[in-house]
Amino acid sequence: MLAEQRQQLILEMLAQRQVVKLKDICRQTGCSASSARRDLQILEEQGSLVRIHGGAKAKHDLQRELDMTGKATQNVSAKERIAQVAAAKIAREDVIFLDAGTSTLALVHYLQPSQHLTVVTNSVMHAAQLADQAIRTILVGGMLKNTTKAIIGTKTVHDIQHYRFNKVFLGINGVHDEYGLTTPDPEEAAVKQAALAQAEETFVLADATKFDAVSFVKVADLEQVTIITTELSRAVFDKYSGQTNILEV
Structure with missing residues (x-):
């Protein structure tokens, strides 16, 4: 699975659960823990989520809008x-x-x-x-x-x-x-x-x-x-x- 596909799946998991665990990401995507952590870092830098211990949570930024x-x-x-x-x-x-x-x-x-x-x-x-x-x-x-x-x-x-x-x-x-x-x-x-x-x-x-x-x-x-x-x-x-x-x- 490509990194972009993994990141999309992570966002879909967050939309459904609000919190996702690193082990669940690895199981769903078949990637390593290090790859999952990199994906979470990229998504956090984009403002799409907030990393927490062992996973990530959804981010609700009320006024943020991408161009x-x-x-x-x-x-x-x-x-x-x-x-x-x-x-x-x-x-x-x-x-x-x-x-x-x-x-x-x-x-x-x-x-x-x-x-x-x-x-x-x-x-x-x-x-x-x-x-x-x-x-x-x-x-x-x-x-x-x-x-x-x-x-x-x-x-x-x-x-x-x-x-x-x-x-x-x-x-x-x-x-x-x-x-x-x-x-x-x-x-x-x-x-x-x-x-x-x-x-x-x-x-x-x-x-x-x-x-x-x-x-x-x-x-x-x-x-x-x-x-x-x-x-x-x-x-x-x-x-x-x-x-x-x-x-x-």
Whole structure:
């Protein structure tokens, strides 16, 4: 198993248990204790976990957010699988909203001009890619956030309130059974809330590592959305399936 695969598995274990032991990592991945320790050190340096004696625990940093470059290197294969399932939910001539973020950016690659879609987005990167694919695109106005390349602010929210969407696709930082869907930035949260309010149906694209995580600002209750995610442990699935519709890839 490659180091990147081991580290992804460690994060998935943490999402399910909140604490993992070194011996469990070695047993699950088939690696040596020294390799597991190196993986934990790398993940701690990335801010993904906190090392403790004999293992690691999940880290809940309420306001921390990676830039697009940092996000683009995380959980790449999971995002692609989630994006494929999300794309299958889109019907011909739908009007959709794509939230800024790498999970929704992965979805862009599966959209086709022949679908005759109208896509509204608050992401400069998404809009550029959609234009390259000859898909009708509306980029809402507002202030550009340099780190995530998202358009945010009161004008953004106001623009979104003029539209209605068949489907809305959102990325999210935290999925929690008590605190709901959360994200670090209040202004990005406001954009997500505005889009959700205009939607017939809302999908949240979130891999297994986002479960049991909490960020600074609540976006919505779990019952308001359908979550498309990677395979969850039975315990995590049972914990959340009573509150929201979960589609595992």
